[in-house]
Amino acid sequence: MLAEFGFGVLLISFITTIYSGVAAFYGAQNKSGSLVESARRAQLLTFPLLSISAGVLIYMLVNSHFNVAFVYEVTSKSMPTYLKVTAWWGGQAGSLMFWAWLLAAFTSAVTLRKWDRDIEFLPWVIIVSAVTLTFFIGMNLFFENPFTRFWQINGQVIPSMFSPAAGAELFTPQDGNGLNPLLRHPGMVIHPPMLYLGFVSFVVPYAFAIAALITGRTDDRWTRITRRWTLWAWLFLSLGLVLGGRWAYDVLGWGGYWGWDPVEIAAFMPWLTGTAFLHSVMIQEKRGMLKQWNMVLIILTYALVIFGTFLTRSGVLSSVHAFANSPIGPFFMGYVALTLIVSVALLIKRWPELRGETEMKSLLSREALFLFNNLLFMGILIVCFWGVISPLASELFTNTKITVGPPYYERATGPLFAGLLFLMAVAPLSAWGHSTVQTLGKALWKSAAVAAVVTVLSAIFYTQNGYALLGFFLIALVISATTHEFWRGTNARMHVQKENFFTAIGRLMGRNKRRYGGYIIHISMALMAIGILGIEIFQMETQGTIASGESLDLADYRVEYRELASWDDRGAAVNYTRSVVDIYENGIYIGQLYPRIDYYYDSQQNMTIPGQHATLKDDLYILLVDWQPVSSEGATFKVYVNPLVNWLWIGSFTFLFGLIFAAWPDKDPADEPVRRKVSAGSRQTSAAD
């Protein structure tokens, strides 16, 4: 009964969404305000409808309605309640529904904004949202129905929404399959929502871009409206990526956080175009240039968001043939192709109107350096895209499977990332419009000197590895150049406004949130680069089987095996095998670690939890690989030393702070529209000049 109700509500939300799109379309065609208003209300209705449907699903998950196939797949009686709730996005059908629900939330929020002067965008924003939402709800209704139930007929169990044949009876298994233990980690509980939030919120700027293309209102109005949306989208996507990395580091048990797996890259690609977009959109706002390019970027981002979901959801990665057989694969592909074609067609139609208002004057101007930044981001995107696609192409055309693994990506993206670091140091110092080697050199030489000193010190005390030193130089350059920018502004305020240091820096940053938030993000990227460089270049590992009292040595560390215990947690249906090891650094005892393996009876899967000793210098990371029943006979440990890796997490926190700072609304909301009006006005006069 409940399942039918949930399904019914889902169906109604589907119809409502279609109605909102169609009504908006006719409203726009016939300039009927009331039709558009009706469409808007229908659009607003989709969110509560989907919430009810999702509520039903969650209710069934929490109360173990194993009669429903999805509930059976992702939960079991022994799971704690919070995991039963988050199991919602732990499987295919549920996560597609989660996607749709988030999208409905975001698009509803957008339609609630004050539209006053932008009313002509409204129907088209509704249409783009409705099309996307229709697609995802449709996936749920027709292919991946989370309400499908088990039916029994003639001793056979068949999953089906409604009775498959006369005489079939509902079948309810005793217990569920249980969520994949890897997905029970807190990181995995938060990671998918963040990633999906990022994905979904990029639909908003895309919808406005399409609205701008259709209405022909191709000035920078759409970028101004969506500026904060884009920042939040970027925030969520970035957080999703970082949390995914942390999760991998903590539970996947291979000593790293990023393996250039196609699934990771699927989420990374929209981040790349999104980041390029965030930068180049500034050129449009400041200089009225690159309107065409920004359109390309936001269209690409949307396509990659859908494509990324497709890559991870269609099974295409395991085999091209599996994809062809999966019901949703071809549909996804078709949808990506269709939206891409329509978007590009619209873009071509408006191409001449999107010409720049001003000309590029200097190769070293801020806008020119931003373009180089875009080139590098696109380069990384090409490497990633091709790395994911070529194994599929190989399987399709030559019928041989190939792996494109980390060496390919590292070799190809390394120099591009280095280039990005360099631009991160230089570009903020260059002026809009015009810069010369002299002005840039003058602004940069002090920072370059600091960076050179850091490099020499690293060479003396840390490493002679040339690539590491180049990396350290660039990182130091970014940090010192950016810090110098903070100092220059603060210093000026201290003298002009006669403020003390703290007031000066507070007001400086508070009045230029986007700029200084951006600088904090640049610094955070440099900090993250320290961690990445550390683990990429300096990671060490060893593995060995040792008896109790014996030890393994790696770098400055000694790992001495003490004991091992194994026990069942009946309630949670987990078996824990926990080892105890003593850690010595340079011969000095520094503590104990407990690498362990958790075995989940319901899903019959292992989870390897490393013992970690984290410092700013490095991470000692110990995995229990294997063990003998009697501890004196020994256990096998794999030990990693990951130098500097914790800077990656420090950088992530800095990043979060910088982004929230940049996206934080200004104190007085009444200020905002006025300023926008003023700047929009001045843009027009400057364009008219």
Next chain:
Amino acid sequence: MRTKKLLITNTWFLAIALVLVLTGLFYQTASAQDTAPTDDEVNAIAKQLFCPVCENTPLDVCPTEACRQWRELIRQMLAEGKTEQEIKDYFVANYGARVLSEPPRTGFNWLVYLVPPVLILAGAFALFNAFKEWTKPKSAEAGSGQGEEAGSSSDEDDYIQRLEEELKNRK
């Protein structure tokens, strides 16, 4: 693009580090005759191979039973005195090119390596041409870049502008 091979060194560095660690271990066990290859020696090779059955999992960290057996196979082959290359060749011959972390540079696979640099260079070329087009002097300059900036930006930037000027005057 200046340093095309930046991260190749990672592998090299790891290889060297491992060799160092391994030689250390080797000397420790040398007295007892090199009976069985160490886990590190096995992993050094397994690291370069991918699990033939799972998706995108390097063999040295793959937790499945099948992979455990493959690692044992590497150990056996090492004990038999096989070289690293021989072992890799054996795996390719038996499980196909997909066990390599990068496809061999032959035939169709060349596309894997050639497409990205060609596209990136094309992008750079297009950008360079666009720059040439943009920077072509078309009309008299409408004033210095600075003046224009003040005209087209919001008051946030006027503020920065004032700061900049103030800084200039002080020097």
